[in-house]
Amino acid sequence: MSFITKSPWIVHYDGSSCNGCDIEVLACLTPMYDVERFGIINTGNPKHADIFLITGYVNTQNVDVIKNIYRKMPDPKVVVAIGICASTGNFFRECYNALGGVDTIIPVDVYVPGCAARPEAIIDGVVKALGILDQKKNKTYVAPVKPEGVII
Amino acid sequence: MKLLLAALAFVILTPVVCGLLAGFDRIITAKMQGRYGPPLLQPFFDVLKLFEKENLMVNQFYHSFYLICYLVFMVASGILFFTGQDLLLVIFAFTLADIFLVLAAYSTNSPFSFIGAERELLLMMSAEPMLLIAAVGLFMATKSFKVGSIASVADLNTILLLPGVFIGLLFILTIKLRKSPFDLSTSHHAHQEIVKGVTTEFAGPSLALVEIAHWYETAIMLGIIYLFFAGNPVIAVSVVLVAYFVEILIDNTFARFKWELTLKSSWAVTFIFGGLNLIVLFIIEKVKI
Numbered sequence: 001m002s003f004i005t006k007s008p009w010i011v012h013y014d015g016s017s018c019n020g021c022d023i024e025v026l027a028c029l030t031p032m033y034d035v036e037r038f039g040i041i042n043t044g045n046p047k048h049a050d051i052f053l054i055t056g057y058v059n060t061q062n063v064d065v066i067k068n069i070y071r072k073m074p075d076p077k078v079v080v081a082i083g084i085c086a087s088t089g090n091f092f093r094e095c096y097n098a099l100g101g102v103d104t105i106i107p108v109d110v111y112v113p114g115c116a117a118r119p120e121a122i123i124d125g126v127v128k129a130l131g132i133l134d135q136k137k138n139k140t141y142v143a144p145v146k147p148e149g150v151i152i
Numbered sequence: 153m154k155l156l157l158a159a160l161a162f163v164i165l166t167p168v169v170c171g172l173l174a175g176f177d178r179i180i181t182a183k184m185q186g187r188y189g190p191p192l193l194q195p196f197f198d199v200l201k202l203f204e205k206e207n208l209m210v211n212q213f214y215h216s217f218y219l220i221c222y223l224v225f226m227v228a229s230g231i232l233f234f235t236g237q238d239l240l241l242v243i244f245a246f247t248l249a250d251i252f253l254v255l256a257a258y259s260t261n262s263p264f265s266f267i268g269a270e271r272e273l274l275l276m277m278s279a280e281p282m283l284l285i286a287a288v289g290l291f292m293a294t295k296s297f298k299v300g301s302i303a304s305v306a307d308l309n310t311i312l313l314l315p316g317v318f319i320g321l322l323f324i325l326t327i328k329l330r331k332s333p334f335d336l337s338t339s340h341h342a343h344q345e346i347v348k349g350v351t352t353e354f355a356g357p358s359l360a361l362v363e364i365a366h367w368y369e370t371a372i373m374l375g376i377i378y379l380f381f382a383g384n385p386v387i388a389v390s391v392v393l394v395a396y397f398v399e400i401l402i403d404n405t406f407a408r409f410k411w412e413l414t415l416k417s418s419w420a421v422t423f424i425f426g427g428l429n430l431i432v433l434f435i436i437e438k439v440k441i
Contacts, residue, residue, distance in 0.1 A: 004204050006197040031186040036178075039190050039197055045348045047208060047355040050201075074206035074355040137204060 002137045004050060004076065005130045007039040011049035013069055015102070016092070017056030020116030021083035025053055027119045035123060046072040051129055053122075057085040057092045058099040070106045076136035078109040078129045082122055087111040107143065155235045162234040162371075163227060170367035171195045177340075177400055184404045199363050205356030210260045218256035219358055223365040225249035230368045233375050236300025239287045246283075246372060250276055253350060253362070260353035268349020272337035274411050278418035279324040285426035286376060289317035292433045299379065307383035313436075316429030318380055322395060323421045327414075328373045330366070331399050333406035334414055 014022050028035045029042055043049050046069045058066060070079065081102045084090045089100035102108050109132045112125035135141035174195040182189025191197075209215045229245035232238070250272065257269035291297050293313045294305040311318060327334040335341075338349040351362055374392050381388035409417070 002204055003197050003200040007194065007201040034182070034187040034189075036182060036190050037188050039194050043348070045352055047353060048348070048351075048359060050205070072208070074208045076205070 002134055004137050005134050007041075008050045008126070008130055008133065009041045009043045009048050010051045010053055010126070011043055011046045011069065011073070012053045012055075013066065015054055015056030015062050015066065015086060016059050016098075017083065017085060021055035021086070021114075024116050024119050025055065025082060025122060028122055033119050033123060035126070038127075040126065046070075047074065049073055050077055050133060051126060052077065052079045053082050053126075054079065054086045054102045055082045057089045058102055058105055059095075059097045060099065061097070063099060063105055066102065067105060076133055078133050078136065079106060080110045080112060080125050080129050081108045082112050082125070083117045084113045084115050087113050090115070158235045159231045162230055166230065166371045167364055167367050170370045171199075173370065173396065174367070177396075180397070180400050181404060184400070195363075199360045202360035202363070203357050207357045208355040209358065210262070210353055214259035215256060215354075215358065218252045218259060219354070219361045222249050222252040222256060223361050223368075225252060226365045226368045226372075230372050230375075233299055233372055236298060236303065239290065239297050239299050239302065240284075242299065242372070243280075243283050243287055246369075247276065247280060249365070249369075253365075257350040257353070262353045264348070264352040265350060268337050268352060271411060272350050274415060275327050275334065275337055278334075278415050279327045281419070282320045282324045282422040282426055283376075285422060285430060286317050286321050289314045289426070289430055289433065290379065292430065292437070302379055303382040306379060306381070310383070311380050313433060314380065314429060316425035316432075320421050320426040320429075321377065321380075322398075323425075324418060325373055325377065325395065326399055326402060327418065329370060329399055331403040333402070333409040334418075335403075335408060336411055336414060 012022070012025055026042075027033060028040075046052070050073075052070060052073060054066065070077075079102065081087045085092060086102045087108075089098055089104075092098045093100050099105065110125045110129045112121050114121055117125075132141060172192065172195075175190075175192040178194055179189040179192065207216075225245050226249040229242050229249060232245060233242045254269045254272050254276075257265040257272065287297065290302050290306075290310075293310045294302045296302055296305065330338060330340060332339070332341075336349070338351045351359060354362055374396065377392050377395055378388045381391050
């Protein structure tokens with residue numbers, strides 16, 4: 001057992017979300033769900049984070065930001081795409097500014113679909129991500145072939 | 153031999169005790185906010201996890217060198233304190249340790265770290281005068297700068313002679329424990345943006361060093377509070393615990409101050425409570441003679 005599963009710190013980035021999923025992510029921190037029970041902290045600093053939560057699809061404006069945050073996170077790290085926009089691009093996929101889901105630019109480990117994703121689903125996704133984080137820590141992780149990641 | 157054992161006990165026990173204290177802190181904070189809160193051992197999990205992470209460094213040499221100096225001087229300052237050496241030396245080593253944290257933050261060349269480092273310097277400017285006044289006050293009350301002899305001489309009379317100094321010290325305790333409203337340079341809580349300040353660029357093991365050094369820092373500050381009541385350990389320990397609880401309460405009820413207000417309020421408290429107390433002590437001594 002590694003300690004990384006006992007204290008996963010999160011960095012949350014709002015890609016081009018409508019704020020629906022963001023509010024559900026923040027709802028996880030409230031007394032109702034209180035993810036600090038599991039040692040989860042929303043750090044807001046990629047260098048302290050283990051889990052990268054992204055909401056919203058990737059567009060030409062935020063593609064560099066997402067890549068930058070991903071690169072700045074120290075290994076081992078996992079990426080969780082929250083909501084259907086982050087997972088696939090949803091119906092924004094064909095917009096003139098959209099590149100699609102988050103997995104078009106960085107590897108995504110867990111997809112949490114939903115519009116908006118429920119806090120329970122987000123917590124479930126983060127717990128799935130902890131398993132992957134543990135495997136990455138022990139170097140036993142094998143990236144799945146397409147479609148990538150675990151689908152909840 | 154006895155001193156060596158005391159030093160060894162300090163080095164080993166402090167992370168355990170202060171880590172548990174931080175765990176209680178987080179649980180009490182969560183209860184105050186109506187949450188369930190993390191497990192008691194969470195601070196240890198955090199630090200052990202940070203050691204498992206990759207150490208991303210912007211500036212290979214200075215980064216780790218300064219951070220290790222920060223930890224070493226903080227431990228050295230604590231050893232001097234808990235083996236009963238000179239209180240002034242303790243405070244100078246304590247300040248030097250903080251300076252190394254500021255240098256480490258500056259060496260990362262990040263604008264967020266720069267702001268954090270500047271704010272850390274400001275907080276030091278706010279807190280250090282009161283620490284020195286506390287040392288001078290303890291000297292005037294007990295006729296010694298040695299922590300050992302202060303602890304053996306201190307009784308109820310000490311706190312009666314130094315009420316203002318003690319209030320001032322409690323005020324800057326908030327700064328030194330990095331509690332709101334004075335968590336300008338960095339914060340325990342999951343705040344965003346520049347509030348992570350000095351620690352912004354420290355990842356993995358580097359951040360763990362900062363966290364462990366902060367436990368030693370907490371031990372030294374609480375030790376100085378203890379010193380005022382050292383004659384009666386039961387009262388002293390309860391005063392320390394009550395002080396820590398009040399800090400948690402303040403942390404949860406105050407919004408962050410701007411730096412101007414931080415500096416002005418802490419200097420005002422320092423000179424009104426600390427300074428006046430020293431003047432009164434001085435007059436009392438003159439009258440006695």
